Amino acid sequence: MSLRLGILHSRIRQEEKLILAALKQRGVLFDMIDDRQVIFPMRSTALPSQLLAYDLILERCTNHSRALYALRILADHGIETINRFETASVCGDKLLTTSALNRANVRCPRTVVAFTPESALQAIEVLGYPVVLKPGVGSWGRLLAKVNDREAAEAILEHKQVLGTYHHSIFYIQEHIAKPQRDIRAFVIGDETVCAIYRRSDHWITNTARGGRAENCPITPELNDLCLAAARAVGGGILGIDILEDADRGYLVNEVNYTIEFRNSIDTTGVNIAERVVDYIQEAARRKTT
Amino acid sequence: MDKEGTCLECGVKIGLADDTVQGEMLQCPDCGVDLEVTSLEPLTLDVAPQEEEDWGE
Numbered sequence: 001m002s003l004r005l006g007i008l009h010s011r012i013r014q015e016e017k018l019i020l021a022a023l024k025q026r027g028v029l030f031d032m033i034d035d036r037q038v039i040f041p042m043r044s045t046a047l048p049s050q051l052l053a054y055d056l057i058l059e060r061c062t063n064h065s066r067a068l069y070a071l072r073i074l075a076d077h078g079i080e081t082i083n084r085f086e087t088a089s090v091c092g093d094k095l096l097t098t099s100a101l102n103r104a105n106v107r108c109p110r111t112v113v114a115f116t117p118e119s120a121l122q123a124i125e126v127l128g129y130p131v132v133l134k135p136g137v138g139s140w141g142r143l144l145a146k147v148n149d150r151e152a153a154e155a156i157l158e159h160k161q162v163l164g165t166y167h168h169s170i171f172y173i174q175e176h177i178a179k180p181q182r183d184i185r186a187f188v189i190g191d192e193t194v195c196a197i198y199r200r201s202d203h204w205i206t207n208t209a210r211g212g213r214a215e216n217c218p219i220t221p222e223l224n225d226l227c228l229a230a231a232r233a234v235g236g237g238i239l240g241i242d243i244l245e246d247a248d249r250g251y252l253v254n255e256v257n258y259t260i261e262f263r264n265s266i267d268t269t270g271v272n273i274a275e276r277v278v279d280y281i282q283e284a285a286r287r288k289t290t
Numbered sequence: 291m292d293k294e295g296t297c298l299e300c301g302v303k304i305g306l307a308d309d310t311v312q313g314e315m316l317q318c319p320d321c322g323v324d325l326e327v328t329s330l331e332p333l334t335l336d337v338a339p340q341e342e343e344d345w346g347e
Contacts, residue, residue, distance in 0.1 A: 020311065062345050062346075140347075
């Protein structure tokens with residue numbers, strides 16, 4: 001690979017180490033770009049920047065906001081990124097993700113949005129208890145609330161309005177799916193669903209960051225088709241698709257993640273996801289140099 | 291393990307793997323605090339930043 005590759009990162013998680021090891025093993029040269037130290041000149045600001053020398057940058061930031069704005073500025077300078085800004089902007093916002101999935105006719109849980117506690121309470125009662133309240137931006141199962149009755153709804157809505165930033169008064173309300181003590185995390189890289197895991201937990205929140213246990217999930221043609229449709233709907237790239245299993249409706253796409261964590265999924269599935277990420281990077285590099 | 295750091299919280303010595311990189315997160319085996327490798331030469335550790343609202347995947 002003759003092009004200049006940068007890895008934009010915050011702290012180094014196991015996933016970054018695995019990707020770096022795979023790059024080194026293949027002899028791919030790259031630079032590490034710490035998002036806490038770098039300055040991003042916007043396009044009209046003619047400041048010298050080493051950033052502008054890169055042909056391709058893999059985004060691995062921990063903060064969604066930093067990733068989003070960095071990707072926008074890099075794209076403005078004509079630098080190709082993995083993933084692209086458009087994908088990050090959709091996947092980093094649950095409301096925009098659901099909207100994109102809806103437009104592509106990808107099956108999702110029923111979801112409503114309201115902007116005041118009063119209208120949110122009405123919306124919850126229309127959906128029917130229990131419902132799940134989620135912040136529009138957030139990950140790792142953080143700040144999710146399963147609301148079982150009106151009294152809990154009133155309390156949580158008030159707390160979100162009074163204690164939260166304005167983002168928490170954009171009430172994203174989803175029907176609760178009585179899933180079978182597990183959900184599915186599928187990994188899509190480019191045009192392929194490379195592997196998937198069940199995340200099993202006795203708790204209704206099944207994120208592995210919250211203690212969910214990973215087990216291999218076979219990829220059926222139906223699951224593959226759904227994952228690829230979801231990936232296309234949000235702009236494609238390297239993605240983690242979260243899927244719920246509903247007894248009546250089958251698979252429902254819950255969320256899509258754009259800076260995937262996969263430390264628990266390599267041994268579980270037998271698929272070296274870091275290697276597949278590097279395959280994707282090298283393919284993007286080949287496209288740029290031919 | 292050819293590098294050894296000191297936990298800022300409890301003072302225990304922590305051995306670092308040979309492939310440790312700058313920016314890597316560690317957990318103190320004694321007190322459990324999250325640490326970040328802020329430099330390799332010389333080796334320095336700092337308490338890791340607190341999780342923020344937009345952290346994630």
